[in-house]
Amino acid sequence: MSEAVISPVRPARIGKLAIGALGILALALGTLQSVVEPALPLLQEELGVSAAEGALIGNTLLITGAVVAPVAGKLGDRYGGKRVLVGLMAVVSAGGLLAGIAPNLPVLLFGQILQGVMVGALPLSFILVRKNLPAGESQGAIGLVVALFTGGGIVGTLIAGPIAESLSWQWMFALPTFAIIAATLAVVRLMPHDPPIGSGHRIDWPGVLLLSGTLLAFMVGLVTVANGDLPPLGVGVLTLLVVALATGWVAVERRAAAPMVDLRMLAKPAMWHACVLTFVITTAFGMVTFLLPQMFSVSADGHGFGISTTDIGLYLLPGAVVGAVSDSVGGVAARRFGPRAVVVMGAVVTAATMxxxxxxxxxxxxxxxxxxxxAFAAGVGTTALLAGTATAVEARDTGIATSLLVVTRVIGVALGAQVAGAILAAGAGTGAGADQPSEAAFVTGFTVAGLVAATSLLLVRVTKKEVRA
Structure with missing residues (x-):
């Protein structure tokens, strides 16, 4: 069946209530996304899992997000932004409610996988705003949605502890989910339907499935190896599986008419330099993000502080605020000093700190x-690379380039957290408690994070020489 050609129409003016509904939805999504970080030690204790397994709780959401991010906008253009947004929110709501009744780790992980499609909400919200508001007004509306999503991250960091301690950890997933359901219903009522845009290319579903399988197999492999659950033969088989899935994904992306991730962009020096640097920076930051709550929660009788989930959220709150601010600072710093100078500064700060x-x-x-x-160093560094790359490539490639960096950023954070979890899991049982990581494990984790961040300095020097050559 041939697709109808949609004639251009003037954007319909939508009211403040519709924009407010999108903003409240973004706030609730940001809250749901961020409740895990301060509560992760509590979740590990309640579920009886190791640090490496605990890292999967946050990482499964990131993995789903890395896969959904490049295709969400395409789905919205093809089928209509409102229709796809409502569908994704139904999946997110199912995941949040599932996490709210989860009796064990596997059920919670499945809930987190479903919640991960929330990453597609922002590009879909942008589509709705662009189609229903004039250009000048749409910029302000997009800024509001982004700001509220970031603000939701701060809210989630604050409320996770009080909810988990006064009710139960399941409620810290359920309550934001109720807000998501209510906001979605408001969007359905207040936001007009947007017409789909015809396209001659199919969605790259094989690429989506292969990337999902590669990332999941890799993360699960890190957990099982760290816990010693696999014999050497099993480790070898799992390694071959990851390599085979990754190879298949690359082959599919190179042949696809409309690939999920256009790997040809990586042939451009500015693109692959930015991807490598972004990956290194976010891997170091992912380790930091995982290690700090763990050390806060370790018994004060040993080498930790034994503080509650609520207090962990309060100690992490300044970092969440600074991280939100750093995203706006990064673009300004890139324009004034250049992306490489900003990356060098961030690498020095992170390495010295760790x-x-x-x-x-x-x-x-x-x-x-x-x-x-x-948080500040990682925020300004990755944003500077994003801004620098967006201006370095041709205008028609901006969307592809930035989506590549977003995917790289998410994968780096997930890998860093999983590596940190593996280090702590390997050091469990030799510290103050039989089920707690030793101080030496934390020292190893901080040292590795610092060395990974310092690698950025070497990469900046190498890529700078290549550019000169």
């Missing part, structure tokens, strides 16, 4: 300050 923390971690404020510094 290597210092490996030696000095006797007070909770030291960990809180480390989160602030690391």
């Amino acid at each position: 290597l210092t923390l490996a030696s000095v971690h006797s007070a909770a404020w030291q960990l809180a300050l480390a989160k602030v510094l690391a």
Whole structure:
């Protein structure tokens, strides 16, 4: 059946209530996304899982997001932004409610996988705003939606502890989900339907499935290897599976008419330089994000602080605020000093902070300050690379280039958290408690994070020489 050609129409003016509904939805989604970080030690204790398995709780959401991000906008253009947004919110709501009744880790992980499609909400919201508002007004509306999503991250960091401690950890997933359902119903009522845009290319579903399988197999492999659950033969088989899936994904993407991720972009020096640097920066930050809440929660009788989930959220709050601010600072810094200078600054700050923390971690404020510094450095560094790449490629390639960097950023954070979880899991049983990581494991984790961040300095130097050559 041939697709009808949609004639251009003037954007319909939508009211403040419709924009408000999108903003409240973004706020609720940001809240649901961020409740895991401060509550992760509590979840590990309640579910009786290791640090490496606990890292999967947050990473499954990131993995789904990495897969959904490149295709959400395409789906919205093809089928209509409102229709796809409502469908994705139904999946997110199912995941949030499932997590709200989860009796064990596998059920919670499946709920997190479903919640991960929330990443597609922002590009779909942008589609709706662009189609229903004039250009000048749409910029302000997009800014509001992004700001409220970021604000939701701060809200989630604050409320996770009080909800988990006064009710149960399941409620910290359920309550934001109720808000998502209510906001989605408001969007359905207030937002007009947007017409689909005809396209001659199919969605790259084989690429979506292969990338999903590759990332999941890799993360599960890290957990099983860290826990010692696999014999050497099993490790070899799992490694071959990951390699085979990754190879298949690359082959599919190279042949697809409309690939999920256009790998040909990586042939451009500016693109692959930015991807490599983004991956290194976010891997180091992912380790920091995982390690700090774990050390806050370790018994005060040993080398930790034994603080509650609520207090963990309060100690992490300054870092969440600074991380949100750094995204706007990164673009300004890139224009003034250049992306490479910003990356160098961020790498120096992160490496110095983590290597210092490996030696000095006797007070909770030291960990809180480390989160602030690391969040700022990672935020300005990755945003500067994103802004620099967007202006370095041709205008028609901006969407492809930025989506590649977004996917790289998400995968880097997930990998860093999983590596940190594996390090702590390997060091469990030798510290103050039989089920707690040793101080040496934390020192190793902080040191590795610092060294990974320092690798950015070497990469900047190498890529700079290539550009000159």
